[in-house]
Amino acid sequence: MTYQWPIDPADLFAERHPQMVKTGLPPEDIENVRSRVARMWADEPGGWVYEWSALGERYADRREHERAVLAFGWARFPAITDEHKRAAYRRQLEEYALASPNFPVGFERRVVDLPHQDGVVPIALHILTPPGATADTPVILTSGGADGWKTDLHDFFTQLALKSALPVVVFDIPGTGETDVPITLESVELVGQVIEYARGLGDGRVVHVGLSMGGFFSAATGLSGLPDGAVVCGGPVEATLAPGKHWAAGANHIIGNTLGFTSVPEPAELAKAMSALSLRPLLDRDDHVPMLAINGTEDVHIPLEDTLVFAGRRATEVVLLPDTGHCAVSKFDELEDRIIDWINRTFAVRPAADRATAGAAG
Known part of the structure; x- marks a missing residue:
């Protein structure tokens, strides 16, 4: 409950x-x-x-x-x-x-049982396959956050597939939607199992794109070296999770639900649970894959520090989009374009238009 x-x-x-x-x-x-x-x-x-x-x-x-x-x-x-x-x-x-049936991309729903700790956890995957997609490209694995689940952000995920011409695999992060495991640092291991499953859906390379609390997981997996690349969009990493953080519009309780609390926690209790998620130990290492950290400058939930903390790291780019807020929601088109451009450059993937032209010529 x-x-x-x-x-x-x-x-x-x-x-x-x-x-x-x-x-x-x-x-x-x-x-x-x-x-x-x-x-x-x-x-x-x-x-x-x-x-x-x-x-x-x-x-x-x-x-x-x-x-x-x-x-x-x-x-x-x-x-x-x-x-x-x-x-x-x-x-x-x-x-x-x-x-x-009316989606502009192919749609397949799979529920897979993945190992986690001493048992298995069923994970519902939505696989969005754009027209002309081939098996010799990376796969984008993505999710929304604590309250925006795989069904809620369908248009964003669909456009990500159409613009990139890459398969997009969508899942719910722990503590949300159909993933019945609370958010803990240990639940990052479960997301790592999702990454390993997704390797079989393309050429073996997986780019993990996370929005909002999903960005916490893409930051954690990227810093741990689990996917081949990671995009962190508006994810809480360190500053957001520190004691004393002010949360707008009840966001602390939305996350409190994903943490598994069954009654309103005391502020100190909630702060302790959140601070336990800090990714500082991973930030202090140098095991990360290529990463893109991106967010709007006017985010009322995630301080700029949680994006800027990635600046200066090896194989990492930081982008701040002006005049937009949390996860650049009012500039989703630009956000998608920035993510796809980074994927194309980082993984030597030809832009979708070029691949379509080459396919037609062949």
């Missing part, structure tokens, strides 16, 4: 509105839901999960399945804390399956 915490839904609308729009919801529909929502956790008219689910059902009735995916995603946001949230997540997965 997870836990609920006091939160004003108006704060979530204010902080998340750019993301709601950027991922594909009509602004007028967002405003309609905003005008109705007065309470965060109640499953009744005026409650967050109720009103977002009602919008999702309207989309579903009109067979607008991709929009239904987004609406049910916001219904179960910010964490699955009760059966109503769990039901909204089930509906999101159902609508995603219904939407998949």
Whole structure:
């Protein structure tokens, strides 16, 4: 079980509105839901999960399945804390399956059992294969964060596949979505198993791209030398996890849920759990693969220090995008282009347009 915490839904609308729009919801529909929502956790008219689910059902009735995916995603946001949230997540997965035949990329869902500690953990993978993809290229392994899961950021992941012409494998990080293991330093080993599985889906090379809390994992795996390359976008690395950090819009409790707490933790208890995730021991080593650290300059969640900490490291590039916030959400197009350019340069992958031209000529 997870836990609920006091939160004003108006704060979530204010902080998340750019993301709601950027991922594909009509602004007028967002405003309609905003005008109705007065309470965060109640499953009744005026409650967050109720009103977002009602919008999702309207989309579903009109067979607008991709929009239904987004609406049910916001219904179960910010964490699955009760059966109503769990039901909204089930509906999101159902609508995603219904939407998949119309995706501009090939779609395959696999659930694989991967070893972790003394047992196995089922990991759901969404494999997005762009037209013309070949088996002799790297694979991009990617995930969102503590509240943006593989179904929520579908458009970003799809565009990453289309623009790069590389297979994109999407999974939920520990403590989120369908990955039922809390976030710990030990859970990085499980992500390492996902990387090893993904090696069999391309030419053996895997580039791990993580957004938000997913960036914590891509930073950890990249610094540990587990993938062939790693992109850290808005990931908490060290400064974010230090005691005394101020978190906006309840983000500390969103992460608190992923850490496995079952009731509202005391501030000191939560701070201790977060500081235990610090990647400073890995930063002090020199085992890392080529890395790109990138984020917006106006991030209210992740201090600039957690991007700039990578500056000056061997085989590492740092990029700060101006006039955008957490994970450069308002500049997703530029973010994708920067990531793909780095992958092409770092791994000698010809740009997608060049490969398409060569394939047509052949």
